[in-house]
Amino acid sequence: MMHIPFRVVFEQRGETPRRLSLIVPLVSVLAALFFGALFLLATGYSVFDTYTNMFKGGFASFNGITDTLALSTVLICTGVSAAFAFQMNLYNIGGEGQLYLGLIGGAWAGIALGDHLPSLIMVPILLICGALAGAAWIFVPALVRSRLGTSEIVSTLLLTYIGASLIKHVIYTPGSFFRNPNTSFPQGRRVADSASLDSFGSSRLYPTFFVAVVVAGALYWVVKRTEFGYRINVISDSPRAAHYAGINSRRTTMMVMSISGALSGLAGAMLIVGPYGKIEPSIITLGYGYAGIVVAALARNNLAVIIISGILFSGLRVGGNNLQVTTDTPIHIGVMLQGAILLFALGGEAFRRYHIHIVRTQTQPNIKMSA
Amino acid sequence: MSNTSHEVAQGPHHTSGAAPTALSAHSIDKKFPGVLANDSVDFDVRAGEVHTLLGENGAGKSTLAAVLCGLYQPDAGYLIRNGKRINLSSPRAGLQHGIAMVHQHFRLVDRFTVSENVILGSRDLPYRLIRREIDEKVAAVAESYGLPIDPEAIVGTLSVGQRQRVEIVKALYQGAEILLLDEPTAVLVPSEVEKLFENVHAMTAAGKSIVFISHKLGEVVEISDRITVLRNGRVTGHVSGRGTTDTKELARLMVGRDIELNSQRATHAMGHEVLQIRDLSLDVDDVAVLTDISFNVRAGEMVGIAGVAGNGQRELADTIAGLISPTSGSITISGAMTTDRGPIAAREVGLAYVPEDRLGVGLVPSMSIIDNLLLTRNRQTVVDRFSVRPEATRLIEQFEIKANGPDHLARKLSGGNAQKVLLARELSGGRTATRLLVVCSPTRGLDVGAIETVRRILNDARSAGQAILLISEDLDEVLSLSDRVLVLYRGAVVHEALGEAAELSQVGAAMAGLSSQSH
Numbered sequence A: 001m002m003h004i005p006f007r008v009v010f011e012q013r014g015e016t017p018r019r020l021s022l023i024v025p026l027v028s029v030l031a032a033l034f035f036g037a038l039f040l041l042a043t044g045y046s047v048f049d050t051y052t053n054m055f056k057g058g059f060a061s062f063n064g065i066t067d068t069l070a071l072s073t074v075l076i077c078t079g080v081s082a083a084f085a086f087q088m089n090l091y092n093i094g095g096e097g098q099l100y101l102g103l104i105g106g107a108w109a110g111i112a113l114g115d116h117l118p119s120l121i122m123v124p125i126l127l128i129c130g131a132l133a134g135a136a137w138i139f140v141p142a143l144v145r146s147r148l149g150t151s152e153i154v155s156t157l158l159l160t161y162i163g164a165s166l167i168k169h170v171i172y173t174p175g176s177f178f179r180n181p182n183t184s185f186p187q188g189r190r191v192a193d194s195a196s197l198d199s200f201g202s203s204r205l206y207p208t209f210f211v212a213v214v215v216a217g218a219l220y221w222v223v224k225r226t227e228f229g230y231r232i233n234v235i236s237d238s239p240r241a242a243h244y245a246g247i248n249s250r251r252t253t254m255m256v257m258s259i260s261g262a263l264s265g266l267a268g269a270m271l272i273v274g275p276y277g278k279i280e281p282s283i284i285t286l287g288y289g290y291a292g293i294v295v296a297a298l299a300r301n302n303l304a305v306i307i308i309s310g311i312l313f314s315g316l317r318v319g320g321n322n323l324q325v326t327t328d329t330p331i332h333i334g335v336m337l338q339g340a341i342l343l344f345a346l347g348g349e350a351f352r353r354y355h356i357h358i359v360r361t362q363t364q365p366n367i368k369m370s371a
Numbered sequence B: 001m002s003n004t005s006h007e008v009a010q011g012p013h014h015t016s017g018a019a020p021t022a023l024s025a026h027s028i029d030k031k032f033p034g035v036l037a038n039d040s041v042d043f044d045v046r047a048g049e050v051h052t053l054l055g056e057n058g059a060g061k062s063t064l065a066a067v068l069c070g071l072y073q074p075d076a077g078y079l080i081r082n083g084k085r086i087n088l089s090s091p092r093a094g095l096q097h098g099i100a101m102v103h104q105h106f107r108l109v110d111r112f113t114v115s116e117n118v119i120l121g122s123r124d125l126p127y128r129l130i131r132r133e134i135d136e137k138v139a140a141v142a143e144s145y146g147l148p149i150d151p152e153a154i155v156g157t158l159s160v161g162q163r164q165r166v167e168i169v170k171a172l173y174q175g176a177e178i179l180l181l182d183e184p185t186a187v188l189v190p191s192e193v194e195k196l197f198e199n200v201h202a203m204t205a206a207g208k209s210i211v212f213i214s215h216k217l218g219e220v221v222e223i224s225d226r227i228t229v230l231r232n233g234r235v236t237g238h239v240s241g242r243g244t245t246d247t248k249e250l251a252r253l254m255v256g257r258d259i260e261l262n263s264q265r266a267t268h269a270m271g272h273e274v275l276q277i278r279d280l281s282l283d284v285d286d287v288a289v290l291t292d293i294s295f296n297v298r299a300g301e302m303v304g305i306a307g308v309a310g311n312g313q314r315e316l317a318d319t320i321a322g323l324i325s326p327t328s329g330s331i332t333i334s335g336a337m338t339t340d341r342g343p344i345a346a347r348e349v350g351l352a353y354v355p356e357d358r359l360g361v362g363l364v365p366s367m368s369i370i371d372n373l374l375l376t377r378n379r380q381t382v383v384d385r386f387s388v389r390p391e392a393t394r395l396i397e398q399f400e401i402k403a404n405g406p407d408h409l410a411r412k413l414s415g416g417n418a419q420k421v422l423l424a425r426e427l428s429g430g431r432t433a434t435r436l437l438v439v440c441s442p443t444r445g446l447d448v449g450a451i452e453t454v455r456r457i458l459n460d461a462r463s464a465g466q467a468i469l470l471i472s473e474d475l476d477e478v479l480s481l482s483d484r485v486l487v488l489y490r491g492a493v494v495h496e497a498l499g500e501a502a503e504l505s506q507v508g509a510a511m512a513g514l515s516s517q518s519h
């Protein structure tokens, strides 16, 4: 047996010093860049060029910043979806599946209603239908969680797989309502023109971005200032105090989970009224719903901060993908850097919450080395 | 060892002839936003003595204890252990120096056995746990200090006093030489207090040091070798020697004035019956917790419920407050049936309820004082905190709550001040004017000055015509305040007496289950 002469000790902090809340994220990002630099050096790419290209591609160019904001539109919604459930210590891991249902709900309204109503009415209807479909998808997990205490983690996650199959079903089944009848290639049927928004100028950014920001801000306000938010805070902090005060935990659980599902559904509908205009089966490979969980974690589940973390995360992703286009750097490098930054940022949490130090352990004299 | 240590001169309190100083703290400062909780505090404890920290609510006792055991790091000052300077970065570091704290709220896992709890967190466990060996070791440690305990018992089934014993055994098992006991007696019944004090004597006889915190002056006089008085974070007095002081003098040292804990029992007209309980029974998991309870409380009357903890008091209070549905029987408040209607219905007809647990039931720890005031009130769809602010400020003043204003978080209040916030909310009326007040152990954890205030407020409420049900394990309190006393034993009312006529011996016997009905 090998003897390790030291041990890393994690001790939970009684109180987290304020300054750490600022320093830790900063140091985390720097550490991640440093780690990435080592990797780039080892593989023979220019550290400086790679980083400047990434930054330009994600933020410091017209296409970069608008693409970043466009992506953040979806991620802010799925991020708020995850974080809103978390306000009550509920884990909605199935935002991905609720987003699929949002696609279906939005596309259904966009096709079924035809081209009769003005955009100003049509687009909100699509968004609402998407949100309702997302809420419906979480109904059963919410019900069993609030009635029987069944883990919502498992139930929401499993429903995601069913949601993915449902998307495949409605697109690949010949004669499906959602399938484009005019091509033999399986493709979604386009929604009515009045249900499609125009992007800003030559960008790929849609006005739905502002909807996402307003939704995040509004929910932040709801949790901070309203009676509903008050109830959420009481229940999450001490269920027994909620019981004492006559607060109905079951109903609040139902409502919070439904809203969480609706937000992911909304993200799906935004893809319909915005860039896609139809159910595009490849959306199920993009993982926007899962990414929302990361965005929420980066913002430490603060609903307002999600606007920022959503944009930063999107910038990282757009910039990383951009490397491949503007330079000869393979896309995997970009993905690796994204992953490193996220890992470091989330791992930094440990330093905030724990006091970590290294303890030398005494070497025992009679250790037998076994070959 | 992870901590640096180097020689430093002995502390100022070291006197020749006495036992060596085991631990001393020098000019300790500990700031919290807005308060200096410890202000250049010097403190020391010798081997084999009991040194008591005394002071008002919020004086800084728990803070000092937390600094001594490594839970908090002081902003200035240092600690000396056995002549060497030490830095404690965490409670574990404290433990390595033989310093352990028993918190008022126990930190045990209910589903584990006693010995599992005791070894929890130990670093040097073998890979394979041999239960029998550990049980024997735990039992041996417990036995040697006269703390008999069954190592195989599940902690969740133990009484509060026994759980506290587990905490103490755990500290001793981990090698504690210095034990910090933060209000250990607040949750104990008199017989358990006696037991605890026997254990304390056994520990000091074995050369251990005890730092003791309590608001019960009688106990303090009985157990302490030395007493240090804190006020607003500063040391304001030392009293030494057992039996050389009396409780009156201590009270004066603490609060700076004389305290009168007399009660003017009501000589006033009582009104109609506000609370009517008929044939109330409650079974929990097929075990009878309350059986056939019937009594009334009238407007302007205070009825005390005496009894040893765990005889159904908590369930009775929760049932009246609408938190538990009884198995049979009925509850009427102000003429309205509230059985099975839930807590809000009960409050709407004038109930106010101070539960036994403050943080976590009566108060939401992570919320501010303002938000906690709103917990049992009517809230608008958009919560209007602004208009509650003046009232919050007024209550903070009236109840002398030590806080940085209405935004102070409940969990950052000292124990006694948290209790005051809870009392302030429930005694100041909520949804409607209060008609029935159910209070459980209202003065637990309060300093003498605050006890005086609370008793005065309870008396005022009674004079104002409120019906009060006082549930307390503090027999003195029940007897001195109540117009009528009921004794609860195994979920049934076994004794009833008028306040003035209540005989301590008879009530005591009834509490122990030694009497049949004697009206």
Ligand SMILES: Nc1ncnc2c1ncn2[C@@H]1O[C@H](COP(=O)(O)OP(=O)(O)OP(=O)(O)O)[C@@H](O)[C@H]1O
Pocket (backbone or CB within 6 Å): B032, B033, B035, B037, B055, B056, B057, B058, B059, B060, B061, B062, B063, B064, B402, B403, B411, B412, B413, B414, B415, B416, B417, B445
């Ligand atoms: N974590 C904290 N954050 C902010 N203020 C705190 C914190 N802990 C304690 N305080 C404040 O420090 C002061 C001293 O508190 P402490 O808990 O030491 O009092 P105490 O003497 O133990 O009182 P009690 O008898 O009521 O338990 C109080 O004014 C309290 O509000």
Ligand SMILES: [Mg+2]
Pocket (backbone or CB within 6 Å): B061, B062, B063, B414, B415, B416
């Ligand atoms: Mg305290």
